[in-house]
Amino acid sequence: MSTESAQRIFQLKVDPLTGNSEWVVIEEEGDGKADGDGLPPKDLLSSTSYLDMLNDSWRNRAFREAIEKTVKKPCHVLDIGAGTGLLSMMAARAMDSCDAQQNADSRGIVSACESYLPMVKLMRKVLRINGRETKFQLFPRRSDELKVGVDLATRADILVSEILDSELLGEGLIPSLQHAHDMLLVKNPLTVPYRAITYCQLVESEFLLKQHDLHNSESKVSDRVHLVPSGLETVVHVKPQQYAMHCDALSNEIKLLSEPFKVFSFDFWRRPESRGETELKIIAINDGTVHAIVSWWVLQLDYEGSIFYSTAPQWIKSPIVSSISQKQSWCDHWKQCVWFATGQGISVARDEQVLLRAVHDEMSISYRLTDKNLLSKPKYHNFCGSQLLLSPERIAVYGDTNWRLSFSTALQNAGKTCSLCIVADDSIFMTILIAQLSTTSHIISIFPGIREKVLGYESSLACCNEYHVMNFVVVQGCSRVFGDSRVDGTSTSCSLWCYLDCLILNCNYGPSFLNLRLVFCLCRKERTMFDSVLSQDVSIVPCRGILRACAMSLPDLWRSRCSLEMIEGLDHSVVNATLGACADTTTSEEGHCLPYWVWQCGEIQELSDPFIVMEFDFTRHISPCHGKSKVKFTKRGTCHGFVLWIDWVLREDNSIVLSTGPRYRFCKQGVKLLDKPVEVDSRRSGDYGTWRSAIIDAFFDPSNGEVVVRHLFESAA
Known part of the structure; x- marks a missing residue:
């Protein structure tokens, strides 16, 4: 969402290191930071998916054909999330081509709403070059801020919208449709798309297993660092959500354990429910272990069911999806999604039934598989620390044998001789490794991302990893190193009491790498911040x-x-x-x-x-x-x-x-x-x-x- 003041754009930006978001002000004309037409700088929109979406010729053609089939006479069309105005212009053009004599007294109108201010400015340029700027009602705000009788003269007869993400619901599809049906649309409106259906498939994949089961990966490593020791298998895990991924790139590493199956159907032409759930009995088609669920969706764009768009992987062979997929090219704005099974997955035999429970709320879909052996498995021991939610890529890195061995070897000598070490990379592995290498080293760990949760976590693992928790202090950022506040609220000082012997910089940019220049920028800041307190023979990793x-x-x-x-x-x-x-x-x-x-x-x-x-x-x-x-x-x-x-x-x-x-x-x-x-x-x-x-x-x-x-x-x- 964006809001507009006299000469400023408020843009939501995400800190790539911490994951925190904040509103920043981007000046418009006259400050050298905007384009000549008051547009934001080029790099503000160049990293978005708009260009990729507009280059998706199959998507564009499918929407155009469906709109032309649906808009048969002058009427009121509402476009939610209008972007560059492509669908709005398609609807207006369809009305222009209608027989004027058929509705001589009727005048069609398109109401387009777009809440992202930089895109609104770009839309105005597109409308102008196509001669449509005076034929639209353009609202630079969210659709749930519109009111009939205030903004709209009447309720809309037709809804055209494309507010879908790879999971389907993540851009607010359900609440947008609910408000539109309640407040903005006539009863029984026509819609493009007409319906969306989600599908799933059970798969086995060692690559996907490594992205969520750190305990299994760690059992194959001999460095004596235990991030997920036995009995604490749930202390580090991925957030239970769907992760967008191009699964076609894994097609040679995936074993299919079920046929594709339908999960939910969402009709755009009627008001959706905020929550839904279903239980499905899935028949396994191969022996194996379910490591993940791959999901995708299929759009039915017209009410007759002749125009479709699918995000299915290329291996899908169903008649409708297969015919669509053969025509579609690779695109990055919509991918498949992956939901990780818990632990080491669920073993299945061919022709065996697997019970799957799926639940959706207003913004997401979640899954739960029933393991037939669940009752026979040992229960996890309780622990008095905090659970850590990490990204799949970070879990895979922490379980990577080569990555762990490289740092263990590199820090072997430094860890044994240093009296004060700062770990400035949001890394639980490096902190535990240094603490384990030397019982006399004092360690300051900077965790801007996972913050206070790491303190309880590392306290819980002190016994398993043979280090003393009093040897290290956890802070939230480099600036805190020179202060006297600790994340747990105690008054223990974090001030440097001697020169630094070892400095470990941030080199784990896997999941949070937004721009190449950021790597150098952050390393420079972390490196130079400690220049005055580095010992002459300081060890810096990486050097x-x-x-x-x-x-x-x-x-x-x-x-x-x-x-x-x-x-x-x-x-x-x-x-x-x-x-x-x-x-x-x-x-x-x-x-x-x-x-x-x-x-x-x-x-x-x-x-x-x-x-x-x-x-x-x-x-x-x-x-x-x-x-x-x-x-x-x-x-x-x-x-x-x-x-x-x-x-x-x-x-x-x-x-x-x-x-x-x-x-x-x-x-x-x-x-x-x-x-x-x-x-x-x-x-x-x-x-x-x-x-x-x-x-x-x-x-x-x-x-x-x-x-x-x-x-x-x-x-x-």
Whole structure:
């Protein structure tokens, strides 16, 4: 939601380290921070899913066909969550084409509401270029703030809306429909879409198991650190919710244990209930262990049931979904969702019944599987600490053998000799590891994300991990280190009483990596904050960060972000610059480096070996720097951009390096897409128009954390 004052935009931003959100003020015209038309800066909208959604040609076509079938005469159409106004313009155009003689005294009208102010400003530009700006009632607020007789002259006859997320309900579909039916729509209105149906499938997957069962992963590691010891299996777990994921990328690692089954149906044409539940008996089609439930939804856009849109994975073979999926291209705005089973999952045999209970509230859908062996399993012991809810990626990292071994080895000597260590990375693993390595070390752990919960958690695990809880202090941020307040409310001082011997910086940016520049910005802040209290022989882990890159073919991702012209006959070219579209000829600006799970980006291919862009030495002050590299292509193909990531050097002798490159699946990489795809070739003499190498220039400004990457392709001749 956004609200507007005289010259300001209030934008909700999320702190990528803590997960906390806050309203920040973005000035409009006259301060150099907005576009010429009063639009927000380009990077404000370039990381959103609007561009990807508008490039979804199957979605656009399906909505256009359904609207044309539904809007048969001039009437009052309401568009909730209008975005760029695409559906509103489709409805207006459908009314224009109606036989005017049929309703000579009737005049159609479209009421469009959009609460996100930056998008409202962009919508006005789209309406203007399409000659529709005077033919709409545009309301820059939520639909539940509209009133008939005040804002709307009459109730609307038709509702067109697309306020759906990957789970279906997360953008407020149910409360929006409830209010619309109660206050804004006629009785028995026509709607596009007409209905949404959710489907599920039981699956087995070791990869998905590692993302929620830390106890099982930890049992295979021999470092003596127990984040989830026996008897405390529930002390660390993922939040019970659905997680959006491109499951097609896991198709070779998933074993299907059931046929797809229908769970809930939501009719847009009638008022939905706030809560619903169902119990289903699912027949297993294979022997295995249910590690997760994969879910998706299918839209029926017209009342006759001839126009559909589906978010089903490609392996689905049902007649309707299969025919749709074959036409749809990869898109990132809607994915499948994953619900993790508890613990190590539920064992099933072929033809065995599995009982599933599904419940939905106004914003989400949850599931519970009944385990036939539940009564025979030992009960968990009680513990007097706090449970920690971590992201699936963080749990997978904590259970990764290589990751744990690397840090255990790197900190072996430092932990034994240091008298004071600061762990500045929101890491429970590093805190326990240091405390275990030395019983005499004093540890200050900075936990801006999980905060006070970690104190009770680490107290509970002190006995299991053989350390003394009095050896460490937990604070919520770097600034608290120099104060005297503790998160548990006691008066124990957190002030530094000696020079720091060991500083562990934040290098776990897997689930919270919003922008590549943030990595350097935060590491710089944490590193420089303690400069005055570092001992001469301080150990800093990681000691260096290496920015690496690789040229890649990313056709699906590039297509989803390419520039727009006509969408179903409606001009959208004015949105390209604001949304950061590739191949936008209206601007010469360098494209932003955006965060993606590269392994989930559809078709991908590496076209070069990884190369070093620049290095950062965390043992020294980080200053402005420049890196220049020549990259030679190792394969023939189409280059769509460069993928960037960090290799963390844990030891100064380079003997321990942790990479977060494209093949590492528990953190996002930064992707800089080219304005236009480029044909490349590894051969000395290639075809005309192909390129054999490229020069990469990178610049880093520590004052704002900006990393600017430029490229120049060299001829194959």
